[in-house]
Amino acid sequence: GAGVSQTPSNKVTEKGKYVELRCDPISGHTALYWYRQSLGQGPEFLIYFQGTGAADDSGLPNDRFFAVRPEGSVSTLKIQRTERGDSAVYLCASSLPGRDEQFFGPGTRLTVL
Amino acid sequence: QQQVKQSPQSLIVQKGGISIINCAYENTAFDYFPWYQQFPGKGPALLIAIRPDVSEKKEGRFTISFNKSAKQFSLHIMDSQPGDSATYFCAASEGGGYQKVTFGTGTKLQVIP
Secondary structure, eight states: OOOOEEEOSEEEEOTTOOEEEEEEOOTTOOEEEEEEEOTTSOOEEEEEEETTEEEEOTTOOSTTEEEEOTTSSOEEEEEOSOOGGGOEEEEEEEEOTTOOOOEEOOOEEEEEO | OOSEEEEOSEEEEETTSOEEEEEEEOOTTOOBEEEEEEOTTSOOEEEEEEOTTOSEEEETTEEEEEETTTTEEEEEESSOOGGGOEEEEEEEBOOSSSOOOEEOOOEEEEEEO
16 A cells, blocks of 8 residues: 655745645554654654644644644645754654554655755 | 664674664653664664563564663664665654654664675
């Protein structure tokens, strides 16, 4: 079956612009996670969803970051007023209900000029 | 605050040799310890995982050794192959599903012929 997909694969934007990053989880995976991976670092947790609701958003760095999952499947990570420090690979992962194994997508590489 | 410390940062091993990566954690609530393998331009992929009720888990050429009292765990790759060249991340979570994963900083492994 299809894995986690993320679009776009690459996004270049200018400082101050708004961006949206999309994640399509594996079908049937009710848990969805967003992570951010800076160059040479491990992924850092941002937020996770159980179904449509954000169960833990403690990793969002500030109020410029927001994520939604309105129908419990596709999720969108939204970043307002982008800054150069937001440049990173944004990873999405999903998992089956109650299971620990998370399946990661290929990521979206965001570059803020 | 880095909750999972990983070493070494990089590792060069000859083909057929043993690769060893070490990790230490602080949070005693962690209950699930996965290792992820990441190739350039790809998302992390689960390699092997362990829970603290066992001291060792082996899957093929990959073995996790776990020391609960020392709060340390390690990955051993036996008979290392050039195709194993990748970045490896140890990680930890509190388990029980729907839990954010805390990653180490990664070890870049290069297996030379």
